[in-house]
Amino acid sequence: MEFHGTEVREKALTLLRAGMRNAEVARRLNVPKGTVGYWLHTERARRGALPGRPTPSCPRCDGRELDERAYAYLLGLYLGDGHIVRYSGHRVPNLMITCSDDWPELIDACEKAMRAVFPGNSVCRVRKTGCRNVKVYSRHLECLFPQHGPGRKHERRITLESWQRRIVEKHPWELIRGLVHSDGCRVANWTVRLVGGERKRYVYPRYLFANKSRDILRLYTEALDRVGVEWRTARRRTGVCDVSVARRASVALMDAHIGPKR
Structure with missing residues (x-):
C-alpha cells in the first residue's frame, strides 16, 4: 500500500472544496480515486457534514451568522x-x-x-x-x-484572535458580564469613620473580580477601560489578583449593566 503525505492530502481537500470532482483530483495528484474519496469522507465526518446527517454549520468554517x-x-x-x-x-x-x-x-x-x-x-x-x-x-x-x-x-497564554477582539470591542459589557458572572461578585463593604466626634458606620457596594491568569485579568481591565469604569488591583500571596471597582460612579455603571448575581 502506498502512503501519501499530509501535503498531498491537504492539496486534494483544497481542490475538493473548490468543487473539483474526485476523479479529476485523483488524476491531477496521481492518487487513487478511492483514496481521494476516503479523504473527503473523513473530512466531512470531522466537520459533521456527512450526507444524511444534517449538522448546524459553523460561523468560522461555513460563514454562518454569529450572535x-x-x-x-x-x-x-x-x-x-x-x-x-x-x-x-x-x-x-x-x-x-x-x-x-x-x-x-x-x-x-x-x-x-x-x-x-x-x-x-x-x-x-x-x-x-x-x-x-x-x-x-x-x-x-x-x-x-x-x-x-x-x-x-x-x-498558558490566553490571547484573542482578531475576529474575537472585534466582537468584544463591539460588546465590551457582555464580556464583562460573563467574566463577573464566572469569577466576580458584587459585595457590600463597610467602614467606620469619626463624624463630629461620633463613630458612624458606612456601607458601600463594590465589584470584585479574581483570577490567576494575567491575560484574563488584562482582558477584563481593558474592557473596563473601554466603558469608562475605574478600577484598582491587589495581588494575594496565593497569586490570585483581585480587581476592585469601588468608586461610586463606576459602581453605578456596573449596576446599570450587570448588577448582582441571581
Whole structure:
C-alpha cells in the first residue's frame, strides 16, 4: 500500500472544496480515486457534514451568522468557569460551564447564550452537588474558542484572535458580564469613620473580580477601560489578583449593566 503525505492530502481537500470532482483530483495528484474519496469522507465526518446527517454549520468554517452579543457573554463565562472536554468513546466534544445553584438566573442566561451561539446543537444541564454543568456539544467548539489547550488557563497564554477582539470591542459589557458572572461578585463593604466626634458606620457596594491568569485579568481591565469604569488591583500571596471597582460612579455603571448575581 502506498502512503501519501499530509501535503498531498491537504492539496486534494483544497481542490475538493473548490468543487473539483474526485476523479479529476485523483488524476491531477496521481492518487487513487478511492483514496481521494476516503479523504473527503473523513473530512466531512470531522466537520459533521456527512450526507444524511444534517449538522448546524459553523460561523468560522461555513460563514454562518454569529450572535455576537451572546458570544461575547459566553466567551466571558468560558474564560472563567468553562472548559472543552472530549470523553473517551464520545465522538463530539462539549463545552461545559459550571454554574452555582445559588444563581438560577445565571444558569438560565448561560443556557440561553449557548443556544444562541450554537443554534440547533445539543444543550443540556447536568446536576452536580451545589451546581449545574451547562453543556453544549459541537464539533466546532475549538473554532469558536481557540483559547482551548492543555493545562490550566493561568498556566498558558490566553490571547484573542482578531475576529474575537472585534466582537468584544463591539460588546465590551457582555464580556464583562460573563467574566463577573464566572469569577466576580458584587459585595457590600463597610467602614467606620469619626463624624463630629461620633463613630458612624458606612456601607458601600463594590465589584470584585479574581483570577490567576494575567491575560484574563488584562482582558477584563481593558474592557473596563473601554466603558469608562475605574478600577484598582491587589495581588494575594496565593497569586490570585483581585480587581476592585469601588468608586461610586463606576459602581453605578456596573449596576446599570450587570448588577448582582441571581
